[in-house]
Amino acid sequence: MNAFDYRAPRAVDEALAILGEYGEDAKVIAGGTALVTMMRQHLVRPGCLVSLRAVQGLDRIEATNGALRLGALVTHREAEVSPLVRERLPVLAETFRRVASVRIRHMATIGGALAHADPNQDPPVTLMALGARVEIWGARGRRELPLEEFFRDYYESALEPGELVTAVTVPVGPPRSGATYVKFLPRTADDYATVAVAATVTLEPDGERCREARIALGSVGVTPLRGRTAEALLAGERLRESLLRAAGEAAKGEVDPLSDHRGSAAYKREMTAVMVGRALAQAWESAQRTARATG
């Protein structure tokens, strides 16, 4: 690893000032699970590491009107076991549980996972399906982006040099809704997904027909993606096998997977259809259960 300056600001303002001082030569570090690996491989050689560990106030999980706000320094493990997340957004807690190993989950932070913009990660997929928004602070103040606009390319986000992810806000699902995260893992349990799908389904008051569905796809493109064509097929429909197949087929047309040691692009495309069908069925059934339980 190269020699670098190390700064540990105690507030967001102070962190932003340091980032401004070093410009593109600075890298923000929190859990370090991604960055340190890249530094050890000499893939990145920052002149300065700006650690967020001592920054106050970024490690909270809060309920705000109709949503949960998770600070950037909340670790994957904290999100996984948080009673608030488990109660309001069980699918999100479950998604964090599926990330790598427990040791990594104790270190990796939510803000870090977003800023890293690795298209193979689990949480961004579920966060996208849930309609999450990223809160970003920079020298010019605060801005917020939906995840669809945050991820730009392979390991590239909309973060400008000098900007920080400070939180992610996730709407709590409406009544009569269900959500699921399906991770296709043909190798080991702690691996990245070969294909990952998060789906949400909200039902009409009849508790049967779909009002709105959202589908997000991971590991099948240079960023996490929305399956909008597949979503459009579902509104107003009742759950049936042929509909799930049609949605799966539609999703195939929306992905653009990369071939790697987890599978060829063609294989991942085929598995996308299968996993979209499964995810929708699970989300739909969960929504029906919720609808019945709440009358």
Add this chain to the structure above:
Amino acid sequence: MIFTQACVILVERERLWDLLMDVPTVGRCVPGIEAIEAVEERAYKGRLGVRIGPIRLSLAGTMAIEEQDRTAWRARIRADATDRRLGGGIRARMTLTLTPAEAGTRLHIETDLTVLGKIGEFGQPIIQKTADALLEEFVRNLQSALGA
């Protein structure tokens, strides 16, 4: 890995061929080229900057035209470059073929690319997409260099 790419450039075959074989000139159309100069007949050295996500590669190396067949409209090019800082590099063998298109000339490129070292582990899945993006910009630059 071997991959093929094709594009159409709106210019007649002879003119495109002459431009492509004029390496210092065509080199200026390659996105990210930072330097290119002739070291001997049909052999060149240069430096190319490529960005893959958070990683910036600065590839320095050589390029040679190994075969130049104007009757078959085919050329074979070899390029070897390393990034000394990151410790890795690329080895490319390319075959360029020109065929007439409905309008202009079709450039067909077959590339056998080996990415060495850590760059390979990180970049392998994205190589084809990076190459496609480079070609697209190259064609735009070429087209404007040809004034077509």
